[in-house]
Amino acid sequence: MDVLFNVGYLDLIFITSSVSLLLLWVRSRRPSDYPPGPTPIPVIGNFHNLVNKDFMQSLRDLRQKHGDIFSLSLGTFWVIVVNGSDNLKEILIKRGEKTSDRPKFFVFNLVNNRGIISASGPSWKHHRTFALSKLRDFGFGKRSFESNIHEELEIFLNELEKYDEQAFDISEIIHTSMSNIVMAITLGRRFDYKDPEFSYFVQLLNENFNNGAVLGPVNFIPILEKLPIDIFGAKQMSKNAERCDAFLQNEINEHEKTLDQNNIRDFIDAYLVELRQERDTDNYFSGANLLASIGDLFAAGTETTATTIRWALMYLLNNMDIQHKMWKEINENVGSGRLPSLSDKPNLPYCEAVILESLRLGNIVPFSLPHTVSEDIYYKGMKIPKDSVIFPSLDSVVYDESLFPNSHIFNPERFIDENGKLCGQEKILTFSLGRRVCLGESLARLELFLYLTALVQRFQFLPPEGDNPPAVEGKLGVTYSPILYKIRAVRRS
Numbered sequence: 001m002d003v004l005f006n007v008g009y010l011d012l013i014f015i016t017s018s019v020s021l022l023l024l025w026v027r028s029r030r031p032s033d034y035p036p037g038p039t040p041i042p043v044i045g046n047f048h049n050l051v052n053k054d055f056m057q058s059l060r061d062l063r064q065k066h067g068d069i070f071s072l073s074l075g076t077f078w079v080i081v082v083n084g085s086d087n088l089k090e091i092l093i094k095r096g097e098k099t100s101d102r103p104k105f106f107v108f109n110l111v112n113n114r115g116i117i118s119a120s121g122p123s124w125k126h127h128r129t130f131a132l133s134k135l136r137d138f139g140f141g142k143r144s145f146e147s148n149i150h151e152e153l154e155i156f157l158n159e160l161e162k163y164d165e166q167a168f169d170i171s172e173i174i175h176t177s178m179s180n181i182v183m184a185i186t187l188g189r190r191f192d193y194k195d196p197e198f199s200y201f202v203q204l205l206n207e208n209f210n211n212g213a214v215l216g217p218v219n220f221i222p223i224l225e226k227l228p229i230d231i232f233g234a235k236q237m238s239k240n241a242e243r244c245d246a247f248l249q250n251e252i253n254e255h256e257k258t259l260d261q262n263n264i265r266d267f268i269d270a271y272l273v274e275l276r277q278e279r280d281t282d283n284y285f286s287g288a289n290l291l292a293s294i295g296d297l298f299a300a301g302t303e304t305t306a307t308t309i310r311w312a313l314m315y316l317l318n319n320m321d322i323q324h325k326m327w328k329e330i331n332e333n334v335g336s337g338r339l340p341s342l343s344d345k346p347n348l349p350y351c352e353a354v355i356l357e358s359l360r361l362g363n364i365v366p367f368s369l370p371h372t373v374s375e376d377i378y379y380k381g382m383k384i385p386k387d388s389v390i391f392p393s394l395d396s397v398v399y400d401e402s403l404f405p406n407s408h409i410f411n412p413e414r415f416i417d418e419n420g421k422l423c424g425q426e427k428i429l430t431f432s433l434g435r436r437v438c439l440g441e442s443l444a445r446l447e448l449f450l451y452l453t454a455l456v457q458r459f460q461f462l463p464p465e466g467d468n469p470p471a472v473e474g475k476l477g478v479t480y481s482p483i484l485y486k487i488r489a490v491r492r493s
């Protein structure tokens with residue numbers, strides 16, 4: 001009887017383990033109508049295909065092997081990587097109705113899928129439309145906004161002069177300056193560069209941007225978030241997000257105390273008015289959604305523009321002839337007595353081309369942000385299943401030789417036609433495309449133009465004394481950002 005019982009017990013363990021493994025094996029097997037891809041290993045899926053090299057290179061190599069649309073089994077998700085400008089347009093624009101939600105990833109759950117970036121469905125649409133109209137009202141649509149940027153820019157340029165031509169790392173002050181512009185729109189005020197609370201806020205945002213958890217395994221295998229040790233940085237990221245929220249909640253509370261419905265000062269005021277008027281019968285507007293929305297504007301609107309400026313300066317250090325040509329164009333069309341303004345844009349096509357080329361080759365969001373699929377879709381005979389995750393490879397457009405010959409070379413001339421006019425800007429997809437296209441694109445383009453032209457007008461940028469220009473290298477966090485480098489800002493006479 002005992003023997004029988006022992007055999008039965010062992011059998012049970014054997015059967016349970018076999019069934020579990022079988023289920024995992026079946027789960028990680030690629031159905032024949034899915035896009036092709038490397039063979040997944042049971043339990044591990046395709047993680048092993050991504051660990052040896054850097055993530056960007058791994059996805060480029062997989063494309064070489066499996067084609068423009070390929071799939072990977074990662075944890076509980078099927079990930080579909082979409083490469084090439086035409087495919088991206090087909091999937092994100094033509095089939096946009098079914099491909100514009102966000103997946104249930106750890107990073108998006110951090111704010112309980114509220115606000116803009118992490119939300120899906122009607123609440124997302126509501127908040128996106130509201131934010132876009134308020135960015136216009138308090139930002140790029142307002143005439144006086146350019147002079148607000150100029151004030152911030154003057155402070156920033158003076159800050160650079162304090163380095164007295166010594167080599168320094170520009171990252172922190174450029175982040176602070178960009179953050180202040182978003183502050184002006186959302187909180188209606190700016191902070192001093194030395195304000196400890198503000199510096200801490202900017203530092204926390206940066207840490208979360210550089211944290212590996214954003215694209216890391218914790219998104220694909222939710223249980224990893226619960227591990228007692230924080231190998232994947234998830235707990236640190238949650239803590240940082242809580243501290244950023246506390247800072248922003250404080251600002252919301254102050255706004256509530258001083259709100260005057262006849263004098264709407266900024267984004268928070270406008271949102272609070274909507275909340276009080278209770279016009280929103282579906283209850284999309286809420287305190288939690290307000291907090292998440294302004295958090296989104298800071299997260300998306302600070303690091304991105306700051307990083308693009310750091311890429312542009314890195315390229316200018318490596319291409320002194322291009323820097324000189326930019327300065328010459330500014331000098332001939334604007335002079336040195338006033339800051340360049342938006343009305344100068346038509347006369348500064350070369351400067352604009354340098355910005356476009358920095359947006360292209362800087363490649364700051366190589367896989368955009370992940371999307372998910374709300375219903376099965378079929379494309380080129382392949383099934384892209386409901387709930388799979390789409391990685392839009394904007395990286396594949398950057399290096400598309402048919403669009404950008406000698407794509408690895410920094411060459412602003414590719415955006416200038418034979419009549420000296422700007423051309424080809426529509427080929428750049430750095431702001432992504434479709435319904436989720438970057439909400440801050442107009443603001444970002446305005447900031448990049450005003451900052452980069454003013455920087456080159458006032459200073460010549462050089463590598464540290466006796467050093468070569470920095471190697472053009474980047475590293476991937478949420479954004480692909482240049483490695484830290486030092487620069488000298490020498491005031492032009």
Ligand code: HEM
Pocket residue numbers: 116117118128182296297298300301302304305308364365368369370392430431432433435436437438439440441443444
């Ligand atoms: C050079 C600067 C910038 C670049 C390259 C950039 C790029 C992007 C990209 C690739 C996305 C993801 C789109 C997708 O899901 O497919 C995005 C989303 C977003 N961006 Fe930007 N961005 C920049 C600046 C800004 C600025 C200045 C703001 C606002 C202050 C902003 C606000 C947003 C928001 C709110 C989203 C989420 C949109 C949504 O989910 O509906 N961005 N951006």
